[in-house]
Structures are given as structure tokens and as C-alpha cells.
Amino acid sequence: MVRLLANWLLSAIALLIVSRLVNGFVIDSFGTALVAALVFGLLxxxxxxxxxxxxLPVTILTLGLFLLVINAFVLELASGxxxxxxxxxxxxxxxxAAVLALIQMLFRFLVNESN
Structure with a gap:
């Protein structure tokens, strides 16, 4: 349960970081980031x-890069x-979606390093 809550908080922080780095990606507050992380996760x-x-066939042909398109679509849906x-x-x-993937990868690395 603690790990799930930590993952949720880190996802919200990652979304806030993305909103500061990517033009056109706007999150008003940390509370909004928490709700957005929850909705994005569920979707x-x-x-x-x-x-x-x-x-899956397109994802294989693009060596996994098409997953960014899917995540972008899900992010746009969540923003609605x-x-x-x-x-x-x-x-x-x-x-x-690209920056979010990089930040979450960094967070996973840092969390696993501390364990």
C-alpha cells in the first residue's frame, strides 16, 4: 500500500515537472496533479x-516508439x-509523454537504488 501511494505521489510530481518543461502542458496545482496522475493511471x-x-504490430515495427503516441492520446484523454x-x-x-517517460524512468532508478 505504501509503495502504491509513493508511486502515485511520484507520478504527480512527474506531471508537475512535465508541465514546467513542455509548452502547452498545463497543470494548475499539486492537487490537480494528484487527480491527473490518478486518472491517467486508471485510463x-x-x-x-x-x-x-x-x-502491438505497429509498436514492434517502430521499436516501441508508438507507445509514446498511445501515452500521448491517453494523456490528452485524461486532461479532458x-x-x-x-x-x-x-x-x-x-x-x-516522452518527458514523462524519462522522468518516471529516472524516478524508478532512484527508488530502486535506495532499496
């Missing part, structure tokens, strides 16, 4: 999983559900 586990399975979370264009969503 990614449900709809994102289905999309990843359906587009959360007040205070706005993505102005698909380009912002794509670069936001």
Missing part, C-alpha cells in the same frame, strides 16, 4: 492496455476529465 491501465494490445489539467495540442501531449 492507462484500462484503455491504454487495450490500445497497446491492438497496436480533470479540471486544471490542459494539453493544448497533440504535439504538447506527445512531448509531454
Amino acid at each position: 492507462n491501465v484500462t484503455l491504454g492496455l487495450v490500445l497497446k494490445l491492438v497496436t 476529465f480533470v479540471r486544471g489539467f490542459h494539453i493544448r495540442s497533440f504535439g504538447a501531449a506527445f512531448w509531454g
Whole structure:
């Protein structure tokens, strides 16, 4: 349970960092980031999983880069559900997904190093 909460907090922090680095990717507050991280996680586990399975051949052909497109789509969808979370264009969503993936990779590395 503690690990799940820590992952949720780190995801919210990662979204805040992305909002500072990517133009057109806007999160109003930390509370909004917490809700956005929750909604993005739920959408990614449900709809994102289905999309990843359906587009598996394209993902293989692009050596996994198409996963960024799927994550960008799910981020844009999540922004439609959360007040205070706005993505102005698909380009912002794509670069936001790329930066988010890098930040989450860094967080996973740092958390695993401390264990």
C-alpha cells in the first residue's frame, strides 16, 4: 500500500515537472496533479492496455516508439476529465509523454537504488 501511494505521489510530481518543461502542458496545482496522475493511471491501465494490445504490430515495427503516441492520446484523454489539467495540442501531449517517460524512468532508478 505504501509503495502504491509513493508511486502515485511520484507520478504527480512527474506531471508537475512535465508541465514546467513542455509548452502547452498545463497543470494548475499539486492537487490537480494528484487527480491527473490518478486518472491517467486508471485510463492507462484500462484503455491504454487495450490500445497497446491492438497496436502491438505497429509498436514492434517502430521499436516501441508508438507507445509514446498511445501515452500521448491517453494523456490528452485524461486532461479532458480533470479540471486544471490542459494539453493544448497533440504535439504538447506527445512531448509531454516522452518527458514523462524519462522522468518516471529516472524516478524508478532512484527508488530502486535506495532499496
